[in-house]
């Protein structure tokens with residue numbers, strides 16, 4: 001699919017407004033086209049002293065000027081309103097889609113780039129659709145109308161127009177080639193700037209701790225400088241293209257003045273001479289506009305390509321899976337699971353493990369052995385290359401991925417907290433959560449004291465990444481979040497790593513109530529946490545070895 005087709009597809013839902021803009025600007029062009037003729041007649045009338053005809057010409061000229069202004073205002077307002085709609089819709093469509101893409105896609109793409117694409121670049125695209133593309137008919141009409149009228153007034157002199165066309169074409173072609181390259185570079189440089197700022201702000205505590213503010217500011221400044229230089233090169237060509245074409249047209253018009261005087265004086269009305277020259281001058285505007293359009297289309301093409309690549313990517317396969325078992329008991333079976341991340345070998349090479357419903361299994365093993373990976377496969381963040389994972393004897397590949405994930409409460413080592421209230425962080429922003437469920441989750445996670453100790457309780461804002469909480473407090477919030485949906489399966493991924501031995505023992509004791517009647521996978525290296533488990537499974541060399549059985553509690 002080429003860029004033009006894709007852009008027309010994007011424009012399809014807004015065709016009525018876009019046609020409306022085109023109609024208003026077309027009507028504006030018709031009035032604009034009448035102005036040189038009327039102005040020429042007025043000047044001709046004044047020079048030739050034809051007083052009786054002048055009032056009517058003046059009325060028509062003023063009418064045309066007022067109508068042009070009114071239509072311009074109307075089309076600009078409609079264009080801004082439509083652009084706003086397209087922008088909001090495009091952002092939502094892109095965001096929704098990006099959300100459904102597999103984790104492996106996000107692992108490979110840079111967050112800042114994605115952010116630039118779905119916020120800034122689509123903004124440029126919506127402006128391109130409304131302010132540039134929708135005005136093409138009027139530009140064409142003005143250009144064609146001016147040419148036709150020039151030929152009608154004096155066909156011999158109007159021949160300068162076809163002479164200019166190849167010149168314009170060559171100019172646009174040369175500039176277009178360079179603009180395409182520079183647009184791509186400029187977009188990448190812009191994305192680098194966002195990525196650098198985003199990374200630095202995210203890393204700020206480390207940057208301060210290691211006192212490397214200057215070095216980071218310098219690397220950011222280098223990214224800015226690269227973006228500035230590329231944008232400058234692009235603007236130079238972009239800025240020169242339309243005026244250069246306008247200049248060519250204007251020079252041609254001057255040439256005409258020099259040759260036209262004698263011809264016209266001899267046998268024509270001076271009003272026609274003025275009209276001819278005004279039309280020649282008017283021609284420069286749509287020609288410049290079309291040249292601008294060309295430059296902006298080169299820019300838009302890059303965004304279109306990137307947007308198309310993202311939008312045409314398939315969502316995670318799990319969204320298409322049909323099964324939504326009404327009750328999940330919680331038995332899990334990993335059967336001969338093989339998995340490696342792109343470009344790597346391992347970490348899992350035939351891992352098998354059966355976990356009964358209600359059982360607590362501790363997963364342990366060296367760093368990088370593949371413990372977290374097993375859980376990511378269970379929650380279908382990734383798909384195993386070989387082997388099967390069963391949940392209550394159903395292959396998880398057949399279960400709708402959201403249904404599956406809602407059945408598994410995840411407590412990661414560092415829960416992803418955001419700048420909202422404690423309540424929003426526990427409910428993940430979902431409104432109308434049953435207050436009893438919320439309270440039960442807070443109690444089960446033993447987070448009641450923590451909530452009461454904060455100045456505004458559940459309504460306390462906790463800052464970006466929960467900076468206003470301690471690591472251990474954050475983990476309790478993470479546990480409450482996992483428990484709020486009352487999932488039959490709970491996964492604690494190094495959830496006690498933030499605690500000292502004493503607090504760990506307390507957390508472990510606290511957790512016992514939360515764990516009852518659930519299937520639990522605890523990833524840990526810590527003895528106190530291992531003691532919670534019915535069974536210990538060791539991940540080693542890509543397989544799972546069940547090491548030890550404890551009497552069932």
Ligand SMILES: Nc1ncnc2c1ncn2[C@@H]1O[C@H](COP(=O)(O)OP(=O)(O)OP(=O)(O)O)[C@@H](O)[C@H]1O
Pocket residue numbers: 107341342344346347365366367368369370371372373374
């Ligand atoms: N998104 C990823 N892309 C590529 N490789 C990855 C990715 N995530 C993990 N790995 C690699 O896979 C291996 C297993 O990682 P995993 O996080 O499952 O280990 P783990 O047993 O949980 O380790 P730890 O005890 O340190 O948390 C590691 O070698 C790691 O580098």
